[in-house]
Amino acid sequence: MSQNSLKNSLKNGPNEKGYYGEFGSRYAPEILMPSLIELEKAFNSAINDKKFIEEFEFYLKEWVGRPNPLYFAEELTKKIGGAKIYLKSDHLNHLGAHKINNSLFQILLARYMGKTKLLCETGAGAHLIATAAACAKFNLPCIGYMGKDDIVKQSTNVLKAKLFGSKVVECVDGTGKKGVLKDACTAVLKAWSNDPDAYYCCGSTIGPHPFPRIVQYAQSVIGREIKQQILEKEGKLPDAIIACIGGGSNLMGAIHEFLDDSEVNLYGVEAEHSAALTNGSVGIMQGFKSFMLQSEDGSATLPTSSLASGINFYSAGPEHAYLKSIGRVNYTYATDEKAFEAFQLLCKVEGILPAFEPSFALAKTIELAKKMPGKILVCNICGRGDKDIDTAEKMLGDKLDK
8 A cells, every 4th residue: 555545544543633534533522631641651652562563463362352254144135135244253252242252342442551440331231331341350449320211121230240240330311210321321420520540441532632542542443354264265355334422442443453444335324313424413512422312412421222222312423424425335224123133133044142223224235235246245243142031031021832
């Protein structure tokens, strides 16, 4: 690649001030600025430290279980007709989701910085259990912040986190009655501002700079594996890559390696009632500038909902906002109903239990496959559905026995 091509690559990340185009950077209280600057310096040092990277890669292989398979879903392909469907199997990672890639990286970074305590936020609980498990592995205390509603909905993951030794703090909105991922993000940033000796392990490509860049770096292993594996299997790049998006770590991990490959169409699938990139407007909140579901004057976020707690979020990361603004990624949404249908279909025809989150991407993959005969699609199954079976049972009711 020429020097000019490298300069113009979409993979270069933010500029020196932490912006992706007009999006991102540090809209944070002054009390957090020293910690954010310290973090940025440590990150830039760590990724250029051979021993640090070797340790990260060692644990990705030996503890997380990477690389995981790129699986040709032959029965699903036959059932749908049209395009050939491959599934990237991040649900087969240790702990059953993609979140462990990032938690492992950041806990190694926290140790590199000499931090002695980890804070994290979570929606569906995957980031919580990944961080809790990695903290257990490296003997660091963990405190997770989780919305009141999600604690009830994702009780299995809460239990897992506690078994790993994590404390779980219930978070609520201004009414004191409800709480989701947005409220957990607010609470953890407040806690971090009062405890500069702690390390905040952000779970997605959101927040003030450098968090979007750190999470993108950690998760990009997904896309590098997809590229290598699809070239081995098909001898060419896929025609499309599809992944679900809330804050954006899963999608960014899957697509980042392909940003400069213009022949590969990229799709980010939101939940219908939390579709910030599809239906939102530009705003600033919780430390970053992006598209958000917000009131007309930008003073408050709008209510969101989703079958999948992990993508029930009012915004998305700033790099996604930039990729939307230049038209590189197609951002769309799926309904809860279509996602649940896709969830059931994958269970029945492939014997794979996806989490509700990637079921939204799977719904879009099925839709695209019907329109793209002879093409190759890759859908990232970013999590396993163990956490969702109680909800699925309630939704199906008597239909389970038929």
